Amino acid sequence: xxxxxxxSGLAALIAVVSFSVAAxxxxxxxxxxxxxxxxxxxxxxxxxxxxNIEPHAARAALALRPGPVVPVPAREVMAFGAIGAxxxxxxxxxxxxxxxxPEAKAKRDENRADWLNRDPEIKCYLPGVPRANYxxxxxxxxxxxxxxxxxxxxxxxxxxxxxxxxxxxPVDSWMGQSVAKxxxxxxxxxxxxxxxxxxxxxxxxxxxxxxxxxxxxxxxxADHIRYEAEITDPETxxxxxxxxxxxxxxxxxxxxxxxxxxxxxxxxxxFGKLRKNPLP
Numbered sequence: 001x002x003x004x005x006x007x008s009g010l011a012a013l014i015a016v017v018s019f020s021v022a023a024x025x026x027x028x029x030x031x032x033x034x035x036x037x038x039x040x041x042x043x044x045x046x047x048x049x050x051x052n053i054e055p056h057a058a059r060a061a062l063a064l065r066p067g068p069v070v071p072v073p074a075r076e077v078m079a080f081g082a083i084g085a086x087x088x089x090x091x092x093x094x095x096x097x098x099x100x101x102p103e104a105k106a107k108r109d110e111n112r113a114d115w116l117n118r119d120p121e122i123k124c125y126l127p128g129v130p131r132a133n134y135x136x137x138x139x140x141x142x143x144x145x146x147x148x149x150x151x152x153x154x155x156x157x158x159x160x161x162x163x164x165x166x167x168x169x170p171v172d173s174w175m176g177q178s179v180a181k182x183x184x185x186x187x188x189x190x191x192x193x194x195x196x197x198x199x200x201x202x203x204x205x206x207x208x209x210x211x212x213x214x215x216x217x218x219x220x221x222a223d224h225i226r227y228e229a230e231i232t233d234p235e236t237x238x239x240x241x242x243x244x245x246x247x248x249x250x251x252x253x254x255x256x257x258x259x260x261x262x263x264x265x266x267x268x269x270x271f272g273k274l275r276k277n278p279l280p
Contacts, residue, residue: 169193
């Protein structure tokens with residue numbers, strides 16, 4: 001009887017050790033013919049970072065006005081009801097808080113209060129980096145040798161990752177210049193030359209044209225990418241800071257980019273007042 005108990009205990013111990021070893025073993029990831037992690041596919045986040053990259057509670061709307069007791073939705077968005085409400089989020093900023101200078105934080109507050117007129121997303125301007133990676137739209141990575149392209153559903157934005165540094169960006173642009181390299185199994189992309197007109201989210205978080213973004217794309221298994229981006233901008237922040245999140249592979253029949261070329265969707269909002277007979 002005692003031998004049976006000892007045998008059962010030994011078997012259980014072996015099972016626990018085996019499970020621990022299996023759990024500690026690195027996940028097997030797909031690789032390209034040149035042995036780099038294979039990032040090809042359609043990816044999307046499952047967070048609310050595009051609303052606010054910092055931790056935030058749910059609220060009635062982004063645009064508010066004073067109410068009889070508490071703030072209520074602004075007139076322009078009131079008809080949206082729950083659709084216009086802001087979902088809660090734990091945030092993606094490592095450490096929770098963006099280290100603004102006092103002047104830059106005051107500008108963030110001004111942006112937030114005047115969101116309807118200032119957010120570049122409303123006007124369908126290209127989102128910039130890192131914002132393009134955590135909007136509610138998917139992105140597709142097309143990887144082959146030393147050529148990698150990231151295509152975004154939102155506004156048809158694209159990024160060409162170059163593996164030979166061409167030097168400083170000749171001109172600032174909405175998506176900037178992306179220079180890539182491999183550090184082991186992590187794709188590291190340095191993004192410079194971005195316009196200061198892009199935001200990090202709908203909450204007014206902003207930067208200057210001096211910003212440098214260093215992205216780290218790490219495939220942790222076949223269907224998950226660990227994404228990190230370190231932001232350095234001494235004109236806006238007191239120190240470098242990071243965002244971090246997971247991107248999930250789209251694996252269903254809908255794992256493709258659709259068209260969302262939104263420029264034509266905002267023409268009435270931006271230029272309707274210029275009609276000879278504007279609509280009421």
